[in-house]
Amino acid sequence: MSAAAIPPDLIAQHQITPGEYDKIVSILGREPSYTELGIFSVMWSEHCSYKSSRLHLKKLPTRGKLVVQGPGENAGIIDIGGGYVIAFKIESHNHPSFIEPFQGAATGVGGILRDIFTMGARPIAVLDSLRFGRMDDPASGKRNRRILGGVVSGIAHYGNCFGVPTVGGECIFESCYDGNPLVNVFALGVCKKEDVFYAKASGVGNPVIYVGARTGRDGIHGASMASAEFTEESKQKRPNVQVGDPFLEKLLLEACIEAMHTGAIVGIQDMGAAGLTCSTCEMGSRGEVGVEIELDRVPQRETGMTPYEIMLSESQERMLLVADKGREEEVFRVFRKWGLEAVEIGVVTGDGKLRVKQRGNIVAEIPNRELADEAPLYDRPHTQPMRRVPLQAPPLPAPNVEQALLDLVASADLCSKRWIWEQYDYLVRSSTVAGPGAEAAIIRIKETGTSIAMSLDGNGRYCYLSPREGAMLAVAESCRNLSTVGALPVAATNCLNFGNPERPEIMAQLVEAIEGMSEACRFFDTPITGGNVSLYNETLGEGIYPTPVLGIVGLMKTAAPAGIAFRNPGRAVMLLGGIGAADDTRLGGTQYAKVIVKQLWGLPPALDLDLEKRVQDAIRDIVNQDLAESAHDLSDGGLAVTLAECAFGPAGIGARLDLDSDLRPDLLLFHEGPSRVLLSTAQPERVAALAERHGVAATVVGVTIEREIEIRQRGNRLGRWDIAQLQAAFDRALETHVR
Amino acid sequence: MTFGVIVFPGSNRDHDAAYAVANVLGQKAEFIWHDSTSLGAVDAVILPGGFSYGDYLRCGAIAKFSPVMTAVKKFAGDGGLVLGICNGFQILVEAGLLPGALIRNRGLQFICREVQLRPGTTDSPFTCLARKDRTYRVPIAHGEGCYFADERTLDELEAEDRIAFRYVGNPNGSVRDIAGVLNRERNVMGLMPHPEDATEPLMGSCDGLVVFQSMLSVAVRA
Numbered sequence: 014m015s016a017a018a019i020p021p022d023l024i025a026q027h028q029i030t031p032g033e034y035d036k037i038v039s040i041l042g043r044e045p046s047y048t049e050l051g052i053f054s055v056m057w058s059e060h061c062s063y064k065s066s067r068l069h070l071k072k073l074p075t076r077g078k079l080v081v082q083g084p085g086e087n088a089g090i091i092d093i094g095g096g097y098v099i100a101f102k103i104e105s106h107n108h109p110s111f112i113e114p115f116q117g118a119a120t121g122v123g124g125i126l127r128d129i130f131t132m133g134a135r136p137i138a139v140l141d142s143l144r145f146g147r148m149d150d151p152a153s154g155k156r157n158r159r160i161l162g163g164v165v166s167g168i169a170h171y172g173n174c175f176g177v178p179t180v181g182g183e184c185i186f187e188s189c190y191d192g193n194p195l196v197n198v199f200a201l202g203v204c205k206k207e208d209v210f211y212a213k214a215s216g217v218g219n220p221v222i223y224v225g226a227r228t229g230r231d232g233i234h235g236a237s238m239a240s241a242e243f244t245e246e247s248k249q250k251r252p253n254v255q256v257g258d259p260f261l262e263k264l265l266l267e268a269c270i271e272a273m274h275t276g277a278i279v280g281i282q283d284m285g286a287a288g289l290t291c292s293t294c295e296m297g298s299r300g301e302v303g304v305e306i307e308l309d310r311v312p313q314r315e316t317g318m319t320p321y322e323i324m325l326s327e328s329q330e331r332m333l334l335v336a337d338k339g340r341e342e343e344v345f346r347v348f349r350k351w352g353l354e355a356v357e358i359g360v361v362t363g364d365g366k367l368r369v370k371q372r373g374n375i376v377a378e379i380p381n382r383e384l385a386d387e388a389p390l391y392d393r394p395h396t397q398p399m400r401r402v403p404l405q406a407p408p409l410p411a412p413n414v415e416q417a418l419l420d421l422v423a424s425a426d427l428c429s430k431r432w433i434w435e436q437y438d439y440l441v442r443s444s445t446v447a448g449p450g451a452e453a454a455i456i457r458i459k460e461t462g463t464s465i466a467m468s469l470d471g472n473g474r475y476c477y478l479s480p481r482e483g484a485m486l487a488v489a490e491s492c493r494n495l496s497t498v499g500a501l502p503v504a505a506t507n508c509l510n511f512g513n514p515e516r517p518e519i520m521a522q523l524v525e526a527i528e529g530m531s532e533a534c535r536f537f538d539t540p541i542t543g544g545n546v547s548l549y550n551e552t553l554g555e556g557i558y559p560t561p562v563l564g565i566v567g568l569m570k571t572a573a574p575a576g577i578a579f580r581n582p583g584r585a586v587m588l589l590g591g592i593g594a595a596d597d598t599r600l601g602g603t604q605y606a607k608v609i610v611k612q613l614w615g616l617p618p619a620l621d622l623d624l625e626k627r628v629q630d631a632i633r634d635i636v637n638q639d640l641a642e643s644a645h646d647l648s649d650g651g652l653a654v655t656l657a658e659c660a661f662g663p664a665g666i667g668a669r670l671d672l673d674s675d676l677r678p679d680l681l682l683f684h685e686g687p688s689r690v691l692l693s694t695a696q697p698e699r700v701a702a703l704a705e706r707h708g709v710a711a712t713v714v715g716v717t718i719e720r721e722i723e724i725r726q727r728g729n730r731l732g733r734w735d736i737a738q739l740q741a742a743f744d745r746a747l748e749t750h751v752r
Numbered sequence: 753m754t755f756g757v758i759v760f761p762g763s764n765r766d767h768d769a770a771y772a773v774a775n776v777l778g779q780k781a782e783f784i785w786h787d788s789t790s791l792g793a794v795d796a797v798i799l800p801g802g803f804s805y806g807d808y809l810r811c812g813a814i815a816k817f818s819p820v821m822t823a824v825k826k827f828a829g830d831g832g833l834v835l836g837i838c839n840g841f842q843i844l845v846e847a848g849l850l851p852g853a854l855i856r857n858r859g860l861q862f863i864c865r866e867v868q869l870r871p872g873t874t875d876s877p878f879t880c881l882a883r884k885d886r887t888y889r890v891p892i893a894h895g896e897g898c899y900f901a902d903e904r905t906l907d908e909l910e911a912e913d914r915i916a917f918r919y920v921g922n923p924n925g926s927v928r929d930i931a932g933v934l935n936r937e938r939n940v941m942g943l944m945p946h947p948e949d950a951t952e953p954l955m956g957s958c959d960g961l962v963v964f965q966s967m968l969s970v971a972v973r974a
Contacts (some may be wrong), residue, residue, distance in 0.1 A: 134916040166861075168860050172806075172864055173893075173895075174762070174764075174803045174806070176764025176802060177763075203753070258806075259803075260761075260762050260803055260805070260806030260807075261806075263762055263764070263803075264762075265762055266878070351761060352761065434864075435861075435862075435863055435864055435865050436861050436862045436863070436864070437862075437864060438862070438864045439864055440802075440864060440891050440893055440946070440949050440955075441764055441765060441768070441893065441949075442764075442767065442768060442949065443765075443767075443768040443771060443772070443949045443951075443952075443955055445955075446954055457954065459771070459775075532840070571954070573953065573954060721951070722769075
């Protein structure tokens with residue numbers, strides 16, 4: 014195969030640097046063809062190769078006694094006992110969701126679901142972490158509302174039809190996400206331990222089979238689009254966004270699982286980012302074999318597609334699998350049953366190369382390992398994390414706590430997200446023990462009699478103030494959510510959303526966040542089993558807050574959870590972990606600072622890992638011994654907002670608290686210090702005794718009462734609220750914002 | 753008692769229905785593939801929730817042509833019990849086994865939430881164990897669940913006592929708060945809410961059991 018030299022501007026258009034081009038030439042021993050250049054450009058894009066982050070990702074803990082599969086596969090796998098495993102991962106679809114919110118989000122769900130069932134696991138839960146620009150922004154509010162509506166209906170469209178419950182998540186609004194929303198989707202599946210499949214080609218001579226949708230011109234260069242900043246021209250990239258078909262994906266799921274059970278499949282991988290290119294060379298590389306395919310056999314929905322287009326298409330709902338030679342018919346039979354196209358397009362070879370032919374002529378020939386696993390690795394310079402806000406607090410307004418709580422519960426971040434999650438089918442599969450709005454999502458595994466708890470957490474404001482502490486706080490909060498429902502956190506997946514890594518102050522945010530996350534995940538024994546890095550989240554040179562999102566899973570017995578809401582009047586209200594320390598500097602990243610002071614400053618809340626762990630161990634024991642009627646951890650909005658949320662249950666029960674503290678009322682009620690849980694109980698002595706055994710303070714701070722909330726500080730009343738009035742503000746806010 | 757659960761390629765509450773009758777109620781559940789021309793030896797048929805053939809067209813508009821629907825029609829014609837839940841209700845309406853139509857929710861959005869139902873009649877094999885003086889907590893999960901029929905049909909349904917369940921607090925704009933209806937012979941019921949997802953305490957409610965228990969009680973008597 015000979016190729017003419019490729020002009021430098023075409024190389025630059027592929028976001029291949031001159032240094033990278035030289036490396037390609039040295040790998041091939043010649044100039045690449047145009048098709049090969051395209052193949053390298055997607056595989057070596059930031060999205061597929063992690064070239065800026067890989068060096069630092071190595072710092073993350075990835076092993077643990079329950080880890081069956083860590084990073085490097087389509088999803089991480091954890092042993093949950095009873096002969097079963099779970100597969101889970103989080104993925105971003107940020108860039109496509111800005112360009113075309115509905116399809117961008119829908120295909121984001123589709124992509125992560127395929128990552129799960131390609132491992133042999135049936136998806137049983139989806140959670141999503143969403144961030145948008147402010148809905149009330151005079152200039153961009155309308156667009157931000159449109160993006161929110163499109164993303165939510167896209168997720169609903171895909172997940173509801175596919176038949177996976179969307180059981181939780183988070184949704185935050187900040188100006189920094191104005192031109193760059195974040196759509197991170199987490200999915201989790203379950204299967205028997207012996208039914209796990211890997212994306213590995215093996216057995217020279219085995220057939221390579223293409224199944225699912227036909228290949229079209231949609232989504233070409235999606236992976237490289239996801240690796241560039243947005244500019245004015247980005248709007249022209251709309252054809253780069255794929256179109257999803259959840260019904261086809263459902264067929265693909267059922268057919269793949271059924272085909273896997275025939276025993277005739279050797280390896281399987283979905284065609285996600287970088288489509289046919291990625292699935293062929295990665296499967297070849299993992300199996301240390303070659304893969305040869307003939308493009309004329311690839312089912313195509315358009316005519317006249319070039320090799321470049323076929324190899325780079327990101328058409329959705331496609332899978333590539335390798336079957337045992339001689340048993341192809343068993344596989345084909347299953348796909349026929351489900352009305353799907355399955356075509357043998359190539360063969361596993363022994364030479365380690367990806368060889369692509371069209372009409373018998375070789376159009377690309379690249380060694381798999383170099384292409385898939387030896388992308389350039391960059392140790393990008395990093396300085397001090399970018400930060401443009403003061404450490405010192407501004408003059409704070411005199412606290413009006415009654416109004417502040419009303420404003421906070423009706424604020425975009427803290428208000429009820431019912432308008433969003435009611436659009437999701439969170440009940441299908443009849444295994445949802447705790448769904449949206451709960452402390453953590455809980456799905457029971459009917460086969461094992463145990464349950465899985467899941468929580469997604471991230472806080473861009475904290476991370477902007479200190480990427481290291483912010484990342485640690487996200488791990489701590491996610492684990493705390495799980496512990497508060499009685500689960501033991503066992504493993505994590507991460508989605509790292511950052512700006513342009515070529516800017517040293519942004520790279521520094523990434524490095525510090527990874528190091529913080531690494532330390533906290535080690536401490537809580539929650540290894541990272543996989544995840545996703547999304548860089549270049551910038552629009553017109555403005556970066557987002559560094560936003561690492563953690564998805565942590567925990568194991569628990571199957572039981573009805575205590576729930577966050579107070580259930581009966583006359584119960585003791587206890588604060589586990591104490592009131593905590595707070596000062597003006599540490600108030601700067603809180604929701605109070607955002608909603609009431611309308612500024613960002615200082616540092617995130619201080620985290621004491623040891624205390625955090627003790628509090629979590631204590632609440633897990635308390636909940637598992639059925640000592641708490643309700644339990645809710647303190648996070649965004651602090652003690653007062655947590656208390657209000659506990660009062661928003663069906664029973665209409667509030668509380669009267671009297672707090673023994675010197676703190677100024679705004680700090681006392683709204684600081685967001687971690688390591689605290691508010692619970693109600695009929696057995697305060699037993700709770701206190703159990704907490705003491707863990708070395709944790711558990712003080713009775715009040716009593717549950719009907720219809721209202723009252724907070725006193727050493728006898729002086731700070732505020733009194735009618736629950737119905739507070740809840741009306743909480744319930745209606747989002748719908749009001751959206752319209 | 754053996755319940756046949758029809759499986760269209762896009763059914764996604766087929767396992768929920770099977771779990772409710774098999775694991776909770778202790779009866780037998782048999783899955784029946786959509787291209788089957790016979791139902792086998794079943795005592796009742798459930799058309800479960802989901803998106804039959806994707807439902808990118810009107811829900812159920814393609815499903816009514818599937819081979820299994822010919823068998824279901826015959827089964828119903830012979831007096832067999834047929835329960836259509838959500839997408840199953842949509843299919844029964846499209847297939848002409850039940851009157852009316854299911855159109856997009858009034859709010860134009862998919863809604864997943866628990867609703868309260870009140871039995872419209874206890875004179876049917878699906879509601880004979882229900883009580884009219886109480887409500888039943890059962891979830892809905894649909895985008896096209898707004899029941900619609902012309903006035904004459906609605907009057908007829910009421911006159912013939914064929915409204916199986918009504919919403920208390922109408923979530924989707926259904927005319928006369930209708931959540932479920934019966935055919936004239938009373939052996940076919942369509943219901944938008946999901947009784948199969950309210951059959952165990954862990955699901956948050958057991959109120960949906962009444963439908964399956966009613967069916968069972970009739971079968972045992974027969």
